[in-house]
Amino acid sequence: MDTSKQNTASKILDALTSDIIQGVFPPGEKLQIKTLKDRYKVGTSPIREALSQLIAKDLVVSENQKGFYVSNISIDDLTDIYQARSKIEGLCLDMAIKKGGDFWESKIIAASHLLAKYSKSENIDMDEWQNRHFSFHEALVSGCNSPRLFQIRQSLYEKSTRYRNLWLQENVTNYERLQANQNEHVALMVLVLERDSMPAQKLIEAHIMTPVEIIKKNLP
Amino acid sequence: MDTSKQNTASKILDALTSDIIQGVFPPGEKLQIKTLKDRYKVGTSPIREALSQLIAKDLVVSENQKGFYVSNISIDDLTDIYQARSKIEGLCLDMAIKKGGDFWESKIIAASHLLAKYSKSENIDMDEWQNRHFSFHEALVSGCNSPRLFQIRQSLYEKSTRYRNLWLQENVTNYERLQANQNEHVALMVLVLERDSMPAQKLIEAHIMTPVEIIKKNLP
DNA sequence: TTTTTCAATAATGTCGACATTATTAAATTA
DNA sequence: TAATTTAATAATGTCGACATTATTGAAAAA
Incomplete structure (x- = not known):
């Protein structure tokens, strides 16, 4: 896929999706904003936007003020x-x-x-x-x-x-x-x-x- | 719905969803970040997060660097x-x-x-x-x-x-x-x-x- | 020892400023 | 006059700082 025309949030979305599916972040794992910022070398906003969209994909769940987690499997x-x-x-x-x-x-x-x-x-x-x-x-x-x-x-x-x-x-x-x-x-x-x-x-x-x-x- | 425990982005999501469905923002209309910030009296981040989720709902479309638009109906x-x-x-x-x-x-x-x-x-x-x-x-x-x-x-x-x-x-x-x-x-x-x-x-x-x-x- | 309280710490969520990119309008040229 | 180039304007997208909220761990009381 051509990533050159995507904005940062889109790139992060693709990377995170892949990392979750491939098991880099296993089910149930906490996704700390700081960790993700360091890993992908971007700021807060694109991370949060990507996480927002991953919630819609059911790959991530979140609780207000408690952060984001990889969805569990069962x-x-x-x-x-x-x-x-x-x-x-x-x-x-x-x-x-x-x-x-x-x-x-x-x-x-x-x-x-x-x-x-x-x-x-x-x-x-x-x-x-x-x-x-x-x-x-x-x-x-x-x-x-x-x-x-x-x-x-x-x-x-x-x-x-x-x-x-x-x-x-x-x-x-x-x-x-x-x-x-x-x-x-x-x-x-x-x-x-x-x-x-x-x-x-x-x-x-x-x-x-x-x-x-x-x-x-x-x-x- | 109890809105007190929601974060700002969630509240904006609900408000925007309702406004689009009710026709406040008609199909095809441009959704300027600045306009939305003024309307809902919040900052940039919650607006963008809500828009991200509206894209997943197919109520909004976006093009990189060209902004957000209410989805067309046909x-x-x-x-x-x-x-x-x-x-x-x-x-x-x-x-x-x-x-x-x-x-x-x-x-x-x-x-x-x-x-x-x-x-x-x-x-x-x-x-x-x-x-x-x-x-x-x-x-x-x-x-x-x-x-x-x-x-x-x-x-x-x-x-x-x-x-x-x-x-x-x-x-x-x-x-x-x-x-x-x-x-x-x-x-x-x-x-x-x-x-x-x-x-x-x-x-x-x-x-x-x-x-x-x-x-x-x-x-x- | 167990429970409770409270302070310290760490994380999230929000904001406004800044850099980047697209659009518009004006000016120049054919 | 029409088309093209260039400058101005306006919007988007990104970032780091700050305020708010949750969690952790130590101290005090039962």
């Missing part, structure tokens, strides 16, 4: 986020199947090819696999054509990131798990291209819920 | 928001029907009574009617039991407020329209209490989309 929260995600994804997919055209179909086929090819390769880089996985799912719902639903989908995806990281490692290193995952992707594509709406919706909902049990085991 | 945006709202409400209702218990049922019946009674009265106060209408719909979905979906629902409701104000006036002053509206509420309650999920979902979706056409006519 099994309840994990379950709720993934359930909401699966329902929203199902909604978007259903709308996409009803509205999508030729161009949409071709995007799905292209993204599916990229993901399938990479999932078969020898040494899988987690970031690259994640990129292709993300693109495939985005292609599926891209026909839905509702900015707001997309925004909600995007926002839930971000909120799930801290949990997803607990699953990714296992998914790409465990061969059987990756194959099962990949089989679902193929089945999903077939259903979608056949415009078989209800089964596709049910499958995507189950597909998104799959990691939940694995993550539960890895949760602190 | 027919496309109206349609998209209401469509997303209707789908999310359908989702919540479906989940509520599957999960709700006795207490949930009783809340619906109570809220329905309050709304029905007031809808029949002589002089209808718009705010009071809106309160009861809101409570009824909230009761319907209250069994859904997903904090995230509720938060999304709430957020979409807020985003639709500027449009909804263009419909409310007409809905409560036009007798026929109010009766038709009220008939839908009753039908909705019956379906929900019979746990007839699919028809209930379809009806709530249509119910929420009803104002769209009326609002389109009243849009500037």
Whole structure:
């Protein structure tokens, strides 16, 4: 992303988001203004503005006069986020199947090819696999054509990131798990291209819920 | 709401939100920091913090070094928001029907009574009617039991407020329209209490989309 | 020893001044 | 006269200082 045109608060927002998601600041940790000022070498205002926006993203919580803390994670929260995600994804997919055209179909086929090819390769880089996985799912719902639903989908995806990281490692290193995952992707594509709406919706909902049990085991 | 424990930024956020929704600052209007400082009698920081959060609410947009503006409204945006709202409400209702218990049922019946009674009265106060209408719909979905979906629902409701104000006036002053509206509420309650999920979902979706056409006519 | 009170410390939240950037208006040139 | 450049003006964005509030730890009382 081009950071040159961003103001300081935006840059701090990106950096802080990344640091929280990557675990530099773990769940529950206090975020002292002074510490953040030193770390990012900026003044008070941009820090507070960035924190304001992180509260809206649910990555940070604050209490008046008591400061800012990284949001806690929990099994309840994990379950709720993934359930909401699966329902929203199902909604978007259903709308996409009803509205999508030729161009949409071709995007799905292209993204599916990229993901399938990479999932078969020898040494899988987690970031690259994640990129292709993300693109495939985005292609599926891209026909839905509702900015707001997309925004909600995007926002839930971000909120799930801290949990997803607990699953990714296992998914790409465990061969059987990756194959099962990949089989679902193929089945999903077939259903979608056949415009078989209800089964596709049910499958995507189950597909998104799959990691939940694995993550539960890895949760602190 | 108790404002005494809020910090200045929170108070400004509430005031600004209200002023934008009520039309004190109409869509597209520039929000000059200096003007806002004078209006609310506070310094720069709380203003900027509140504006940061309003951006997350989609009520304000900003460009680096060019300032802040009230978000524009448009027919496309109206349609998209209401469509997303209707789908999310359908989702919540479906989940509520599957999960709700006795207490949930009783809340619906109570809220329905309050709304029905007031809808029949002589002089209808718009705010009071809106309160009861809101409570009824909230009761319907209250069994859904997903904090995230509720938060999304709430957020979409807020985003639709500027449009909804263009419909409310007409809905409560036009007798026929109010009766038709009220008939839908009753039908909705019956379906929900019979746990007839699919028809209930379809009806709530249509119910929420009803104002769209009326609002389109009243849009500037 | 435990509890309570009170002072010292440290953090947050707010403000106005200053530096940076965009916009507007005037002046110069073609 | 129209277009371009340049200067002025005005707005945004950032910072560090100050006031306010919470927390911590020591001293006194039970």
